[in-house]
């Protein structure tokens with residue numbers, strides 16, 4: 001079982017209010033407004049709130065990609081952090097399980113802030129689509145840097161209890177063997193997932209407040225009746241030995257905090273067929289149909305804003321991972337889009353308009369045209385300095401101008417400057433109010449990308465996460481102010497306005513199927529291809545030689561003196 | 562530039578100075594992190610500032626290729642381009658021309674090389690180097706010198722030294738006529754290879770031009786020469802340079818080298834070492850460098866260095882977490898880079914405080930004891946410091962001294 005924490009887990013509650021719409025479909029799947037609240041009963045008494053629909057972030061080996069701790073802390077968009085655990089199985093015991101004296105081992109080890117960050121532990125990286133050996137009756141196949149490992153179910157339950165995560169994702173038997181999967185395999189998946197869930201629950205602490213915050217994958221692959229069966233099994237009253245094992249629970253669902261979906265294995269099973277987006281929606285609906293309305297619905301590995309809008313509209317999903325936006329930052333894209341679409345399409349082109357008549361959701365800063373572009377990253381978002389100098393609109397009808405609080409658009413003078421000797425004179429005066437520095441320019445980031453400077457990706461990651469955070473705030477706003485019908489109209493406009501197709505006509509030469517999974521339509525694919533070629537050019541030179549010499553991965557090598 | 566010596570060590574030649582440039586005050590001695598391409602690896606300008614860094618270096622050769630002078634002129638210089646509003650130094654571009662281009666030929670006019678983008682033959686003259694550095698807008702600019710590899714011998718070394726003096730005159734001429742000498746300060750570079758006689762001649766000629774030069778650098782070292790010759794050359798130069806000008810040792814970055822140089826009278830130094838080594842997983846500490854890739858760190862929950870005020874150590878980021886991520890996650894490299902830069906700054910800041918307090922010899926002894934206590938003191942450091950009155954081995958029961966030049970590194974990989 002996943003044992004209770006030293007203090008009892010923090011209280012995670014969720015409230016969702018259904019929004020009425022004129023559509024005849026069930027309000028069970030309508031877009032909804034909600035709030036996830038995590039309250040700590042420890043000395044900090046901190047409360048973290050996430051308004052939904054909202055975003056979550058996923059760590060890689062514990063780090064938000066490209067971001068140092070100060071950057072994580074200054075990025076308000078980072079509130080929920082998924083931590084895949086599998087890489088820690090490289091060492092025994094896994095080091096995050098060894099912080100014996102800590103009340104919040106994961107926060108302490110990874111340096112997340114208990115007053116700002118909800119940390120969610122899961123076994124596998126939800127973005128990894130690579131084939132894996134089958135899981136066994138008692139183990140899940142996971143991946144470390146040195147290959148595949150078997151994670152025993154009992155070990156996982158021990159790890160999950162000794163690390164005291166705020167939220168934990170129950171293990172599920174999701175096949176990563178090459179599809180298609182036989183009926184027999186799918187049945188086995190259901191049985192094991194249910195069994196593993198029972199294992200993790202039993203014995204159940206009598207006091208509900210002592211139970212972990214548990215998310216469960218709704219499994220069943222691409223087989224609707226299997227999905228239905230799994231969900232129904234969660235709410236069915238338990239009998240016999242099973243009931244005895246999880247006493248006093250009446251059914252499994254009573255111990256479940258929320259539901260989660262990883263889109264990667266579903267898309268893999270659908271052979272990455274982009275025409276299958278409606279199938280995906282249907283599969284998620286099938287899983288949720290028999291389950292209660294009031295629990296959070298979380299989706300990992302979405303591919304961009306269109307995906308998000310579709311799932312909000314048709315399935316009422318509450319939280320979405322933002323790995324796609326981080327990946328675009330890796331590929332040199334600065335996001336520059338809004339929801340609803342910009343109202344004044346006249347004026348200077350915001351982002352590039354493609355031959356298909358659709359607009360890019362951002363800028364591929366590898367592109368030579370940005371070499372002399374001294375503007376801030378996003379046209380649609382003011383930077384800190386221009387926000388401070390723009391008078392606030394006097395009339396209520398004036399549209400409020402969005403602004404981006406990220407460290408690229410709105411850098412601030414550092415509050416703390418280290419002093420290294422008595423003579424140092426540069427300690428800032430605390431009486432001087434926070435001052436915005438000029439925004440980093442597209443030209444600068446363009447330069448950093450072409451010179452392989454990692455700072456580019458740090459700045460772009462913070463920016464992109466902030467833009468995505470604003471995207472959710474705007475969705476919320478639209479739903480709240482204008483209701484579902486108007487929202488659905490805006491979603492349609494957004495779909496027609498922005499180019500966000502994962503596969504376009506130009507994708508034949510982009511290699512194997514899984515590789516075209518870049519968000520951002522043509523823009524994303526172009527950026528990735530530029531990124532690859534700049535990376536290759538660098539690999540030919542010094543980097544390759546140093547790789548040979550040291551036999552290790554070298555992150556960056558452009559420093560030549 | 563306002564340059565004022567605040568204190569000098571009673572024993573060694575070390576001193577503390579205050580250097581005021583157009584972008585604020587920098588206290589010397591200091592270490593200058595290298596932002597080759599207008600960025601310190603993975604960090605932002607604001608992060609650098611928060612680390613207490615007040616002076617960084619940009620490489621002229623690289624910035625001239627990318628983003629190029631046209632763009633730098635348009636935005637108003639490298640400070641604005643990279644969002645850095647503290648002091649900035651640019652080198653002349655000559656060193657990279659020689660080290661990165663096989664076919665560079667030196668003529669009296671300048672350095673002739675193939676443009677790496679177009680393949681066109683291109684000439685970097687002293688005037689051109691000045692003009693590029695004017696566009697970059699560094700607070701300190703360097704003369705173009707005729708660089709020969711440290712280990713070169715024969716008449717070429719003398720020729721290069723004499724030419725560097727002639728090029729210095731052309732740089733001074735161009736710089737003063739440009740009117741940029743108010744805000745940008747020109748440093749000369751003392752050359753002469755490893756030959757004391759050539760160094761002497763160079764020093765004499767360059768010091769004669771002192772009134773038109775803001776500071777002096779020592780070039781032609783840190784290129785694989787024996788450490789014994791390295792420190793003797795530094796000593797000869799600092800002794801020959803005027804006290805009222807800052808002295809800059811180019812390409813020096815190992816902790817022990819820095820402290821020896823400071824004791825010999827050096828005020829400034831730069832090196833890519835602390836940032837580069839961070840990306841390979843090496844964290845610098847007062848007890849010697851740590852190779853975070855070693856398995857022995859895999860479960861070590863201690864920070865890199867107790868008491869270090871850097872964001873990495875003060876937040877308690879453990880060696881175990883860095884072991885798990887270094888050379889794999891870019892963010893881990895940023896994390897160690899911040900620590901290493903703070904280490905360099907603390908090393909030099911500690912030296913400033915000790916010089917002011919009159920305890921610099923003790924500071925040296927303490928540093929070497931902590932850093933080399935177990936593995937033995939490098940002979941050359943003992944010799945160099947003895948030459949300025951500090952005996953590192955004094956009072957030690959069984960002093961262990963090692964020959965050779967190498968630093969003590971945890972470089973073995975055991976995974």
Ligand SMILES: [Zn+2]
Nearest residue numbers: 404406409463
């Ligand atoms: Zn931004």
Ligand SMILES: [Zn+2]
Nearest residue numbers: 869871874900
């Ligand atoms: Zn530190």
